[in-house]
Amino acid sequence: MMSLFSKSENLVGLDIGSHSVKLLQMSSSNDALKLVNLGVAPLSRECFVEGRLAKPEVVAEAIRMLASHLRIKSKSVAVSISGYDVMIKKIELPTMTEDELAARMHSELGQYIPYNIEEVDVDYQVIDVSKNRPNFMDVMLVAAKKESVADFNNLLKLAGLEPLVVDVDFFALSNCFEAACGFGDERVALIDFGANKSLLNIAHKGMPIFTRSISVGGNQLTDAIKECFNISFEEAESVKLGQSEQKYPTKELEDIFVSTVGAWVKQCQRALDFFYHNFPDDKIGSIYLSGGSCLIPGLDTVLREHLDIPVEIFNPFSGIHPDAKLFDTAYVNHVGPQMAISFGLALRKSREK
Numbered sequence: 542m543m544s545l546f547s548k549s550e551n552l553v554g555l556d557i558g559s560h561s562v563k564l565l566q567m568s569s570s571n572d573a574l575k576l577v578n579l580g581v582a583p584l585s586r587e588c589f590v591e592g593r594l595a596k597p598e599v600v601a602e603a604i605r606m607l608a609s610h611l612r613i614k615s616k617s618v619a620v621s622i623s624g625y626d627v628m629i630k631k632i633e634l635p636t637m638t639e640d641e642l643a644a645r646m647h648s649e650l651g652q653y654i655p656y657n658i659e660e661v662d663v664d665y666q667v668i669d670v671s672k673n674r675p676n677f678m679d680v681m682l683v684a685a686k687k688e689s690v691a692d693f694n695n696l697l698k699l700a701g702l703e704p705l706v707v708d709v710d711f712f713a714l715s716n717c718f719e720a721a722c723g724f725g726d727e728r729v730a731l732i733d734f735g736a737n738k739s740l741l742n743i744a745h746k747g748m749p750i751f752t753r754s755i756s757v758g759g760n761q762l763t764d765a766i767k768e769c770f771n772i773s774f775e776e777a778e779s780v781k782l783g784q785s786e787q788k789y790p791t792k793e794l795e796d797i798f799v800s801t802v803g804a805w806v807k808q809c810q811r812a813l814d815f816f817y818h819n820f821p822d823d824k825i826g827s828i829y830l831s832g833g834s835c836l837i838p839g840l841d842t843v844l845r846e847h848l849d850i851p852v853e854i855f856n857p858f859s860g861i862h863p864d865a866k867l868f869d870t871a872y873v874n875h876v877g878p879q880m881a882i883s884f885g886l887a888l889r890k891s892r893e894k
């Protein structure tokens with residue numbers, strides 16, 4: 542329980558993506574959020590190989606440089622593990638005390654987790670009373686591979702940082718949405734399109750009801766451009782962003798965009814079908830897109846047309862109105878969708894568990 546008189550500070554949110562590292566600092570007083578600091582540092586392609594951290598020293602250096610550039614002094618950060626490295630499961634258990642639950646978890650964990658218990662770190666949290674069974678409660682289990690957690694801790698140590706909160710990116714995403722927009726009554730699908738991976742989190746009143754990693758991301762588009770024109774990854778990336786000095790045939794480029802976006806929409810459709818199959822009574826009211834790749838021109842429109850659900854690009858800063866004397870607000874709003882996960886992490890406080 543938080544003491545009335547204790548002052549708990551927001552932690553620095555650190556989102557370590559494969560394309561870039563994001564740092565975000567906020568303050569909250571009387572429930573009003575204020576942007577304190579924000580920055581993005583690009584990473585080279587070799588830093589992550591097939592989703593795994595391959596160059597911890599390089600990434601650590603990028604984090605240190607970014608923090609020093611932003612003059613961030615605090616070493617305490619909130620970070621998140623990727624959904625690829627964790628298993629999230631909701632179970633129903635009879636209502637019991639915290640001690641009873643701890644004992645039960647200790648003895649029965651193996652039956653809930655399809656891994657060797659020795660190889661995973663497990664955390665759990667009681668979420669609510671079960672919807673259909675009043676004497677039962679919903680418990681959220683999160684199991685992360687020890688190997689991935691160790692990689693991660695090693696990286697943060699190299700960067701000289703102390704992770705006071707280790708979250709899961711899915712949860713950071715819905716916490717961000719809750720703080721920035723607030724959940725109404727409808728079910729909302731949050732989709733974060735990154736460089737290597739994308740996340741889908743279907744949430745209801747702030748609680749994730751369905752989470753899934755979707756194996757699509759902006760690098761696929763860059764790779765397709767690279768192959769088509771036989772150019773470097775860097776050049777292909779600037780062609781994708783419309784920043785290349787050189788001109789490439791528009792028709793071919795358009796075809797690449799259309800086929801990549803089409804494949805992504807199909808993957809999203811498949812994930813939503815799976816959700817509807819398991820939760821036939823739950824209707825998704827709106828879809829909100831974040832992550833750098835949600836800015837691919839036309840992606841939101843194609844999704845909207847194909848899925849027949851309202852789709853919006855989600856900029857968590859739109860309601861916060863960053864101080865124009867301190868920030869280039871056009872820049873902040875432009876990178877806003879890409880900062881969603883770091884935003885969710887920057888909401889965490891130093892005093893909470």
Ligand SMILES: Nc1ncnc2c1ncn2[C@@H]1O[C@H](COP(=O)(O)OP(=O)(O)OP(=O)(O)O)[C@@H](O)[C@H]1O
Pocket residue numbers: 557558559560561562734735736737738739758759760778781782832833834835836837838879
């Ligand atoms: N305006 C834009 N249009 C199209 N793509 C963009 C735009 N801005 C950024 N991107 C793409 O977004 C991706 C980076 O997004 P993001 O920062 O969310 O990824 P990441 O978190 O580093 O990666 P991941 O989470 O997949 O490991 C890159 O592929 C980049 O090319």
Ligand SMILES: [Mg+2]
Pocket residue numbers: 557558559735736832882
């Ligand atoms: Mg990301």
